[in-house]
Amino acid sequence: MSTAVPLIVRVLASSVSVAGKAGKIVRDVMSKGELGIVEKGKDDYQTEADRSAQRCIIASLSAQYPKVNIIGEEDNPDNEGDISSEWLAVDADKEILSIECPSFLKGVKEEDIVIWVDPLDGTSEYTQGALMLKRDPWERWKMYLSHPLISIKWYLSLLQSHYGFLEHVTVLIGISVNEKPVAGVIHQPYFKSLIDGEKKIGRTIWGLQEVGVGGYTAAPPPDSLVITTTRSHSNPIVEKALQVMNASQILRVGGAGYKVLQLLEGVASIYVFASPGCKKWDTCAPEAILNAAGGKLTDILGNYYKYGASVTKPNKTGVLAAVNNDLHTYALNRIPQELKDKLASSK
Numbered sequence: 001m002s003t004a005v006p007l008i009v010r011v012l013a014s015s016v017s018v019a020g021k022a023g024k025i026v027r028d029v030m031s032k033g034e035l036g037i038v039e040k041g042k043d044d045y046q047t048e049a050d051r052s053a054q055r056c057i058i059a060s061l062s063a064q065y066p067k068v069n070i071i072g073e074e075d076n077p078d079n080e081g082d083i084s085s086e087w088l089a090v091d092a093d094k095e096i097l098s099i100e101c102p103s104f105l106k107g108v109k110e111e112d113i114v115i116w117v118d119p120l121d122g123t124s125e126y127t128q129g130a131l132m133l134k135r136d137p138w139e140r141w142k143m144y145l146s147h148p149l150i151s152i153k154w155y156l157s158l159l160q161s162h163y164g165f166l167e168h169v170t171v172l173i174g175i176s177v178n179e180k181p182v183a184g185v186i187h188q189p190y191f192k193s194l195i196d197g198e199k200k201i202g203r204t205i206w207g208l209q210e211v212g213v214g215g216y217t218a219a220p221p222p223d224s225l226v227i228t229t230t231r232s233h234s235n236p237i238v239e240k241a242l243q244v245m246n247a248s249q250i251l252r253v254g255g256a257g258y259k260v261l262q263l264l265e266g267v268a269s270i271y272v273f274a275s276p277g278c279k280k281w282d283t284c285a286p287e288a289i290l291n292a293a294g295g296k297l298t299d300i301l302g303n304y305y306k307y308g309a310s311v312t313k314p315n316k317t318g319v320l321a322a323v324n325n326d327l328h329t330y331a332l333n334r335i336p337q338e339l340k341d342k343l344a345s346s347k
Ligand code: AMP
Pocket: 042, 043, 044, 121, 122, 123, 229, 230, 231, 232, 233, 253, 254, 255, 256, 273, 275, 276, 277, 278, 279, 282
């Protein structure tokens, strides 16, 4: 790779490449059928796909950029350091390499960069989607019985939704410089498309501050107010913040990455999550891409998160994101002060 290309552009180009590789790992683990689910905490799970995809991303990026600080969601993916060469992606996306680097990012050094990695955003949806890929009803029932995540009510509703939840799954690589999210990649391993008559699976969306976004077709926000929020981590405060929005529709989907994709593609206008559950790896890439597309992501109080290496990982004061500044201000003003105080005091 030419070193004449500024570092931040090379890091983004490498991130685009490795995100596609991680997405293939996510699909491969699913096809093999052994998800290896581990419970990390309440409503918080990890699978073999989360572990393997993270090992692939971190090993690949740190081999190329040894002084960049890379922080991944998964604590100790087993066999760390023992990466087979087929999992190393050290190539870089050609289209990204040809981007003109914004002048304020030209002098960035490896030491200035912190990369936040969520190898699989939407793990609940991944495991529930897995269940539905089992064509044989008996096999599906057996898998359900060994599944720690879902109630019988969910099982019955899942039977009607089939593949749907897998679209919520994303691989997130967020690139921050001096604490600010400046570039990011959202890869969607199960996105299906037809290009020149050929069926494709997976797509990669990227963004770079002052340059823009790529990998999808932008669309304006819906005419009426559509809010997107969590489908698996709700609570009374989350619901209260939704009620006050006066929305015509509330979409409940998985993953921070997928919700921001809904904003970018004109499916929803505002993403509201008044709860401390999201972490820096959930919001770094989505925030960078949304910014590059003219949107805004903050906490529920309207403050930006910082993404330096020493920040606390949880986004304790929630997430409020919108396709533009006006809609962000609208939502911010609608949230009662009492609710903002409650979230702020739970810090
Ligand atoms: P959701 O919108 O519920 O799909 O959450 C977006 C991201 O934040 C996912 O990566 C979740 O794992 C994480 N998250 C949100 N709430 C929680 C929670 N209560 N516990 C653990 N993780 C959470």
